[in-house]
Amino acid sequence: MIEISLVTPTYNERENLPLLAAEIFEVLASEPDIDLELIVVDDNSPDGTGAVAEALKADYPVQVVHRAGKLGLGSAVLEGWALSDRPYLGVIDADLSHDPAILPELIHSLREVDLAMGSRFGETSKVEKWAWHRKLISQVGVGSARLITGAEDPLSGYFFLRREVVEDFALTSTGYKILLEILVKGRYEKHRSIPFVFRNRQFSSSKLNLREHLLFAMQILYFSCYKLFRKGRG
Numbered sequence: 001m002i003e004i005s006l007v008t009p010t011y012n013e014r015e016n017l018p019l020l021a022a023e024i025f026e027v028l029a030s031e032p033d034i035d036l037e038l039i040v041v042d043d044n045s046p047d048g049t050g051a052v053a054e055a056l057k058a059d060y061p062v063q064v065v066h067r068a069g070k071l072g073l074g075s076a077v078l079e080g081w082a083l084s085d086r087p088y089l090g091v092i093d094a095d096l097s098h099d100p101a102i103l104p105e106l107i108h109s110l111r112e113v114d115l116a117m118g119s120r121f122g123e124t125s126k127v128e129k130w131a132w133h134r135k136l137i138s139q140v141g142v143g144s145a146r147l148i149t150g151a152e153d154p155l156s157g158y159f160f161l162r163r164e165v166v167e168d169f170a171l172t173s174t175g176y177k178i179l180l181e182i183l184v185k186g187r188y189e190k191h192r193s194i195p196f197v198f199r200n201r202q203f204s205s206s207k208l209n210l211r212e213h214l215l216f217a218m219q220i221l222y223f224s225c226y227k228l229f230r231k232g233r234g
């Protein structure tokens, strides 16, 4: 039995969250060896996502963390994981862009690897029509992060790991892209990338803004130095 806590951070995902939960548990209905609890971490969404999350408890194994205000995606994930004592942990966006169809493959991978990532850039991956500027930013960001980590999609927000991978260090990323920091600092030997179709959100809007992009540029610099320094010490 694989016991896993899957965190989904939410900020204004009232329409998306119930659809996500339904999709996840429908996919897992035919996977008797996976025992998954969904942990929703909501930052007091003005649209009432918090109450919608509470209502899911009637139908599914769901826990809900309510935080006072918008404190960032990365910190929401960490707070969700902190609530769990299960051996396996994961993250999925609530906006339906991360297709639950690959959940069984991602989760079963954890029998062989320490870290399993949904990848937007594999041979059979697909990213639905992105605006040109989003594509450009993504390509530059992914390109530099790939150089540092060697992973196919180091900025994916859809991934699973053995808890030991993140136990020994304090993650400092509170905003986006905690996977990058995990790849740089985490304790893992093997990782695997599984392609999926990245779907555009249908409801509400992205919270990725200029501030997050600048923060990310700083992180790339910092992690490059971190890696160089660690290598230098052997």
Ligand SMILES: Nc1nc2c(ncn2[C@@H]2O[C@H](COP(=O)(O)OP(=O)(O)O)[C@@H](O)[C@H]2O)c(=O)[nH]1
Residues within 6 Å of the ligand: 008, 009, 010, 011, 012, 013, 041, 042, 043, 070, 071, 072, 073, 076, 092, 093, 094, 095, 097, 201, 205, 206, 207, 208
């Ligand atoms: N709890 C919490 N969730 C957030 C925050 N920012 C974004 N999210 C959630 O994180 C996921 C990814 O955010 P999204 O805006 O879709 O980012 P994008 O896909 O990179 O454009 C979604 O489920 C959001 O609701 C935040 O500050 N707090």
Ligand SMILES: [Mg+2]
Residues within 6 Å of the ligand: 093, 095, 097, 201, 206
């Ligand atoms: Mg999104």
